[in-house]
Amino acid sequence: MENKHLLKTSTIALCIFLFIQQVQQILATATNTTRKAPAILVFGDSIVDPGNNNAISTTIKCNFPPYGQNFPHHLSTGRFSNGRIPSDILASKLGIKDYVPAYLDANLTEYDLLTGVSFASGACGYDPLTAEIMQVLTMDDQLKLFKEYKQKIKAIAGEKIAEEIISKSYYLIITGADDLANTYFTTPFRSNYDLSSYIQLVVRFASKFYQDLYNLGARRIIVTSIPPIGSIPSQRTLAGGIERNTVPRYNEAATTCNSELQKEIQRLNHTLPGANIAFQDMYTPLLDIIQRPSAYGSFEICNKSFGCCLFLCGTRYTQEMQSSASAINNRGQMVPVTFYVKFLGFEVSNRGCCGTGIFEVTLTCNSYTAEPCKDPSKFVFWDTYHLTERAYNILINKLIAKYGLN
Ligand SMILES: *[C@@H]1O[C@H](CO)[C@@H](O)[C@H](O)[C@H]1NC(C)=O
Ligand SMILES: *[C@@H]1O[C@H](CO)[C@@H](O)[C@H](O)[C@H]1NC(C)=O
Ligand SMILES: *[C@@H]1O[C@H](CO)[C@@H](O)[C@H](O)[C@H]1NC(C)=O
Ligand SMILES: *[C@@H]1O[C@H](CO)[C@@H](O)[C@H](O)[C@H]1NC(C)=O
Numbered sequence: 001m002e003n004k005h006l007l008k009t010s011t012i013a014l015c016i017f018l019f020i021q022q023v024q025q026i027l028a029t030a031t032n033t034t035r036k037a038p039a040i041l042v043f044g045d046s047i048v049d050p051g052n053n054n055a056i057s058t059t060i061k062c063n064f065p066p067y068g069q070n071f072p073h074h075l076s077t078g079r080f081s082n083g084r085i086p087s088d089i090l091a092s093k094l095g096i097k098d099y100v101p102a103y104l105d106a107n108l109t110e111y112d113l114l115t116g117v118s119f120a121s122g123a124c125g126y127d128p129l130t131a132e133i134m135q136v137l138t139m140d141d142q143l144k145l146f147k148e149y150k151q152k153i154k155a156i157a158g159e160k161i162a163e164e165i166i167s168k169s170y171y172l173i174i175t176g177a178d179d180l181a182n183t184y185f186t187t188p189f190r191s192n193y194d195l196s197s198y199i200q201l202v203v204r205f206a207s208k209f210y211q212d213l214y215n216l217g218a219r220r221i222i223v224t225s226i227p228p229i230g231s232i233p234s235q236r237t238l239a240g241g242i243e244r245n246t247v248p249r250y251n252e253a254a255t256t257c258n259s260e261l262q263k264e265i266q267r268l269n270h271t272l273p274g275a276n277i278a279f280q281d282m283y284t285p286l287l288d289i290i291q292r293p294s295a296y297g298s299f300e301i302c303n304k305s306f307g308c309c310l311f312l313c314g315t316r317y318t319q320e321m322q323s324s325a326s327a328i329n330n331r332g333q334m335v336p337v338t339f340y341v342k343f344l345g346f347e348v349s350n351r352g353c354c355g356t357g358i359f360e361v362t363l364t365c366n367s368y369t370a371e372p373c374k375d376p377s378k379f380v381f382w383d384t385y386h387l388t389e390r391a392y393n394i395l396i397n398k399l400i401a402k403y404g405l406n
Contacts, residue, residue: 035095036405037170037220039116040087041149042100043142043213044175046122046386048087051078053122055104058135060123062362066354066372070389078102080122080362081382082353082372083389087118087172089396094170094405103145110156116169119145122362125179126205129189133182139175139209146216166217173209174282176202176226176261180253181235199257207264214272221275223265224282224399225258231290233351234384237358244350244358251287258283278403285398289380289391290349296394297345303337346380346391353379353388361385 042048046060054063061078068076070083079085087100096115101108103117121137124130131138137145154162179202184190190198210221229235230250239247258281265279289296302308329335351357355370361383364370373379382388387395 037094037096037168038165039114039169040091040094040096040100040172041116041146041169041218042087042118042120042172042174043139043146043209044120044173045124045178046080046120047174047177048085048100048118048172049078049080049102049120049122050085050087050100050105050118051102052104052118052120053136054078054102055106056121056136058123060134060136060362062122062365065367066365066370069372069376080386081389081392082376084392085389086174086392086396087120089393090170090172090400091116093396093400103149113149113153114157114165117149119143119149120174123178123182124175125183126176126202126209127179127183127190128205130178130183133187133189139205140212143209143212143216146213150216163217167219169218169220171213171218171221173213173221173223176206176257177229177254180226180250180257181229181232184253185235185250186238195253196256199253199260202257203260203264206261207268210265210268210277211272214268214275219274219276221277222280223261223277224280225261226254226283228283228287228290229254231287232385233357233381234359234361236350237384254283280399280403282395282399285402286387286395289346289394293346293349293380294343295345296391297343300342300344301339302342303339305337344377347378348373349380352381352383352386354383357381357384359384 051063053061062080063076063078065074065076066082068074068079068082071077079088084099088098091100092098100116100118101112103119105112108117119137119142121131121142123134123136124138124142126139128138128140131141150162150166153165156162157165179198184193184195184198193201210223213221228246228251230239230247230252233244235247235250236244239250262279265277269275269277300308348357352360352365353373353376354360354365355372357373357379360370365383376382376388377390379388380391
C-alpha cells in the first residue's frame with residue numbers, strides 16, 4: 001500500500017518536472033534569435049505551396065475553409081493543410097521566421113523577400129507534364145520566378161548582400177509524388193513509358209532542375225524523397241480495392257525512384273564544386289506514422305483544479321493513474337486527486353479528416369459539402385493527399401532529428 005502510493009506520487013512529480021523542462025526548452029528556442037541562414041527558398045508541390053496557386057488559373061486550390069482552420073480567424077491562405085506546412089516548420093526551426101509566404105502573394109514586403117519565399121505550386125512534379133495537366137507552375141516556371149526574385153533582392157539590398165543571401169540560404173525541394181501518383185499511375189499521358197523508363201525520365205528532369213538551381217547560385221540544398229504514395233488515402237481509394245488497402249506496387253515505385261534520385265544527388269554533390277545537396281528520406285518516417293499511428297501520441301492526465309500533465313509515448317497507462325493519484329496543493333501538502341485521462345495521438349491514418357476522408361481534396365474539401373472531422377489531431381491526413389499540421393510537425397521533427405540542420 002505504502003509503496004504503491006509513493007510510486008504514484010513520484011510519477012506525478014516526474015511528470016510535472018518534465019512539463020516544466022519542456023516549457024523552458026520552448027521559451028529558449030523561441031527567444032533564440034540566432035539564425036542558421038539568412039533565408040529559406042522553397043520549390044516543389046502542394047506539400048510546400050503556401051498559396052502560389054491562388055494567383056494562377058487552376059482548379060488545384062484550397063484558399064477556402066476548412067483549409068487553414070488552425071490559423072487565427074481560420075485564415076485559408078492556400079496552404080494544403082489545416083495549418084502550417086513543412087516549409088513553415090523548417091523555417092521556424094532555422095530561426096528564420098514562422099511562415100514562408102508565396103512568391104506570387106501580391107502583398108509581399110521587402111522583409112518577406114529578404115528572408116525567403118516559396119515558389120512551389122500544388123500538383124507539379126519534376127516531369128513538366130505533371131504540372132501542365134493541372135495548369136500549375138512547372139519546376140522550370142518556378143526557376144524563372146526565382147531569377148526574377150534575385151533581381152528584386154538585388155534592387156532592395158544591393159549586389160553584395162543579395163549574393164550572400166543566394167549563396168548562404170537554405171533551399172528546400174519537395175516534389176515528385178504527383179509524377180508517380182497522378183501522371184504515371186492515374187492518367188494515360190505517359191503510357192508509352194514502362195515504370196522503369198518513366199523513373200529514368202523523372203530523374204533526368206530532377207537532375208536538370210538541381211543543376212539549374214546550382215547554376216543560379218544555390219549551394220545548401222535539401223531534397224526530400226517521394227512519400228509512400230501507395231499508403232495515402234487517395235491512392236487507397238483509387239487502387240486499393242474495396243477494402244482500400246495500401247497499394248504495394250505504388251510504394252515500390254516510390255522506393256525505386258527514391259534510390260535513383262539518391263544516387264543522382266550523391267553524384268551531383270561530388271561533381272558540383274561547393275555544392276551541399278542532401279537527400280532526406282521522408283518515405284520511411286511517414287510510412288511508420290501511417291502504420292503505427294498510436295505510437296505518435298501521449299497520455300494527458302488532467303484535473304481542473306491541478307491542471308494537466310503529459311505522459312509521453314511509451315508510458316504504459318494504468319487504470320490506477322486515472323482512479324487516483326496525488327499532487328501538491330497550494331499549502332504544500334500532498335493530497336489525493338482524481339484525474340481523468342485522455343489519449344492524445346493519431347487514431348486514423350487510412351482516410352483524411354475532411355468529409356468522408358476517402359476522396360475529398362482541394363475543391364471537394366470545402367465547408368459546404370465536406371465537414372472536417374471533430375478532432376484533426378487524431379488524423380494523420382487532413383485530406384486525401386496532405387497531412388494535418390500535427391503530422392507535418394512530427395514528420396519534420398523526425399527529419400531534423402535524423403539529419404540535423406546543417
Ligand atoms: C541558440 O542557437 C544557437 C545556434 O543554433 C545555439 O548554438 C545555441 O545553443 C542556442 N541557444 C539556446 C539558448 O537554445
Ligand atoms: C493585399 O492587399 C490588398 C490591399 O491592401 C488587400 O485588399 C488584399 O486583401 C491583400 N491580399 C492578401 C492576399 O493579403
Ligand atoms: C555533399 O558534399 C559536402 C561537401 O560539399 C559534404 O560535406 C557532404 O557530406 C556531402 N553529402 C553527401 C550526402 O554526400
Ligand atoms: C480534482 O481532484 C479533486 C480532489 O481529489 C476532486 O475533488 C475533483 O473532483 C477533481 N476534479 C476533476 C474534474 O476530476
